[in-house]
Amino acid sequence: MRVPVDWLGEYVTLPEGVTGEQIAADLVSVGLEEEGLHTSGVGGPLVVGRVLEMTPEEQKNGKTINWCQVDVGDANGSGEPQGIVCGAHNFAVGDLVAVILPGGSLPTPQGPLTISARKTYGHVSAGMICSVRELGIGEDHDGILVLPRLLPAEVVARLAPGDDLIGVLGLDRETVEVNVTPDRGYCFSIRGIAREYSHATGAAYTDPASLPVDRGEGEGYAVRLADEAPLEGVPGCDRYLARVVRGIDLTRTTPEWMARRLTEAGMRPIGLAVDVTNYVMLALGQPLHAFDLATLTGPVVVRRARPGERLTTLDDVDRALDPEDLLITDGGERVLALAGVMGGEDGEVIPGVTTDVLLESAHFDARSVGRTSRRHRLSSEAAKRFERGVDPDVTAAAAQLAVDLLVEHGGGSADPAVTDADQRPERPVVDLDLTLAGRYVGVDYDLQRVLEILRLIGCEVQGEAADRVVTVRPPSWRPDLTDAPGLVEEVARIDGYDKIPSVVPRAVGGRGLTHGQRARRAVATALAGQGLHEVLTYPFVGAERFDELGLDEDDPHRDAVRLANPLSDEAPLLRTALLQTLPEALRRNVSRGSRDVALFEIDSVTLPAGEALAPVPGVGEQPDEEVLAQIRSAVPAQPWHVAVMAAGQADRSGWWGRGRPVDVVDVVGWAHAVADALGVEVRREQSERASFHPGRCVDLTLADGTLVGWAGELHPTVVHRLGLPPRTSAAELELDVLVTASDHRTQASPLSTHPPATSDVALEVPRGVRFSAVEESLRAGAGELLESLELFDVYAGDQVAQDRHSLAFRMHFRAPDRTLTTQEVNAARDAAVDRAAQDHGAVQR
Amino acid sequence: MSDANSHPSPAGRPADTDEGGSPHEGSGSASAGSALSQESVEAHVGQALEAIARARDLDGLKEARLAHAGDRSPLALANRAIGGLPGQEKAAAGKLVGQARGRVSQALARRQQELEAERDERILVEEAMDLTVAPGRRPLGRRHVLTVTAERMADAMVGMGWEIAEGPQVEAEWFNFDALNFDKDHPARQMQDTFFVEPAKAGLVLRTHTSPVQARSLLERGVPLYVAVPGKTFRTDELDATHTPVFHQLEGLAIDEGLTMAHLKGTLDRLAEAMFGAGIVSRLRPAYFPFTEPSAEMDFRCFVCRGEPTAPPCRTCGGTGWIEWGGCGMVHHNVLRACGVDPERYQGFAFGMGVERTAMFRHGIADMRELIEGDVRFNAQFGMEI
């Protein structure tokens, strides 16, 4: 809401010389946040100048400039004429002009331009003779501003060279823009803002709605409120006031002061009828509508739309109406307007044609207007106000003000009769325990002060401080005040939030982070410690990504939750795996010159819950258990995942030597690091997964076979389609599985201090046998003395048969209670080899 | 590159002197013609000591040892010759040769030590590496500044005795709106710029704030309740320097007997201090949110100018002395009722602020996009604890 300061000052007494900035700060203290401050942008000295001499000088570029001597009185400090170069020719010696002197500033699209004396066309030009465009007060391109052509003669008569022009031209005017929260419809008016300013500062407030209102004589224009389908039991219109003004000339221009205020408030002056209704709406917050009386054939009937009805609204859109839409109709048939939202072409007031006007000042139900406005995606100044609540008691005053303005500026006369179809319900009351304010806010309010504040904001209060519990009827312009905490808020707000002390509450005492929360931190820290960078990618994907990743048509990962209103039609789905959105981040890094990139992300993914719908039972009441269960079960499962993706070098090249490209072993290692960080033992099983190289992918599982995730090198085709660097490798794990598996207390085993014994074996096995299988056999065969073993070499070549290879294992033996003898070690080793021979046909070399 | 010659000497290196010289030098001459004469023995010793002193390295010393202390060396031969001497001369000759051999072996040992020390020193010099160029064989990765910031905020809440709760990103419309007193027809519900899940009747949205976890926590944990909720949230904003459709919030909810707005302010003050430093307080301004009443916007004191006027005006806060942080208020009775809590007995407060905003101010990040893009150069500016 834009608030021209001089308009505000008409309804509330502003301190002498108050700035827009100060007003904005005061309004912030009662909850009207500053959105901006609009000024002319012209900074003085800007003074009256009289042209004493002008010498045309032709320039080399063919242009003629005027070298002028201008009398600016004492404004330049010397009293001497000011030499100024001027390119315009629409003035003459003796003219009064606007001169900006060095040190002044003018608004430009690039920001303020500070004027200084500068050398140009062979002269030192000490200032500028301004045009209306340069001053931002008009669009006239035809040269400079000659003051008598703009200002009234009586004003010009008082001007002398050197006089300040900032005030005379209205360039000191300021407009404060504030953000109005959706509960404060009444602050979409200068009336409401002025009241709030008064609350903030104590300044005297004069209600512009308290003006003499004609009560009317005789029968007015017929109006029928005929809402047969109120929404949630509330009639769509509970008050419709109609006034008639006849014989007006709507071709007359809107008075300059009104046009300026409208402009400053952000509305374009259009024509007298519209301007007056807009002006009254801005002043009092009551949207008005003017109909051409001559086009009306019957009574005004307010009713809901019928199936199949249509209306072409003033924005030229033909709309199919919904039975919930509330309409203004001519005689109940012809549709004139969507009530409180926008008028139609029928009944429109046309300057030069319309002479008699029917003025509508009505109160429409917020819910009804809001739904119609949203249904038709039709936002208007009227709808914005009704939707947030309009004062139902300001209707008559608003109509009166509009009638008065139309008569004053358009001629004509108002019919004595006034129609006021008034079905306003009685405003509800709230029982308030006055001590609640203190108990709720934490300030020890005096109960008398609480009463005082309630009355200040317009509440009628029955009872006194001694009663403790009083009955409060909030003012007509505050439909948002419906309960005791709402009244407490008013007390706190008016008394000042700055009075609230700071007290750290003594919480009941928590148990710290959960295991899952700590586990996620540990995993992230472990991966970062391994050289991976954490990223947070957007979860939005398109089905095309599933194709790029090579997912089969029936791959469950394709089953994704779809957004009804995605930011981009290319990405309407929510990812079902983190690997679906990591490629962009990797590619972006590579394209920005970071070639060696290892990324990880930890987040939840979304797995659809099926066809179940979540009920939406409404506000203020706890749904029963069954409904709550339905709501919960309709929410998709969103398990936590962790994914990594890497390309480039794992070990970097440098002065220390050659680097090593990242490969699938690194990624499997990182996947392991995640499990190790949580102390969970995982097994590996060679697997084939969509998106991955068919021979370079491994599943990780828990000991009981539960799948944790997989790691591998991406399929070359996938790498190519996604534009990733060659050999990009990746892994994705279900973090929740690991978190659950790790949620137990590890029990420590005692360490043996006896020396270890090491024994190496080389086993020839068929190539199809997995390393892990051989390893498992060796472990099983070696028994308890085997502490650890590792595969340290794989040999294939001349020395072994073509379909076999040789695996070299180093086995470490140790006993808890003694130093092992060579015989014991050899026996354990032989047992291990025997087992491998038995299981896999392994032959010791 | 540093000068290899500047490599410092290892401590305890023997001084480079001529100590190897004979203490008996110039002490008369032995009788010529006899292998066991004092003169000849002295001459052998002299030759030996000279050869030992001349040895430039351990191999040279080995040769000298062989020649002058080996089995066939003159002194060894002289020693063997003692056996052939008359009985009364044996003792004197034995003493003479024994002393001579002792002197030679002492010199050998001394020289051996010297040369070994020289060798060790040379090896250290040869092995020197210039380590002044940063290593980077396997650079450390980093956590993302947003997750670390959210963790720091959560830790501050845990420090006040609160617990950390979480909830789903795809959320039931009822939890996101109705449970929080956002009426279906209230403009505030439309102002949330919500992503809806298809089909429209699914009753699901991407949560527009972390506040639905308020309702979930109240229903699941009951009261009294002190929980903070960090998490990802969504609004249909296009990404630009100050907006992102996917962002993070930290929510706080405390419901107990006797909690007031003063407790809200105290909690925010403590959190502001934890994030922005000692003495940084919060400020409340009247506002409107459907799920709180009274409601407030909260600011924190600009940690750069601390509210003192500066010229030109402080760039961090634009000269206002305060920086907007989020929204808060006393939990609306309708929220408590929707969650089965008796508003006549329990009351409390809730707040929510942007993690992005907190991180941007803490670290002077000017462009929101840097938080989103996943550029590793951005991460690398920060440590693991910020």
Ligand SMILES: [Zn+2]
């Ligand atoms: Zn500042």
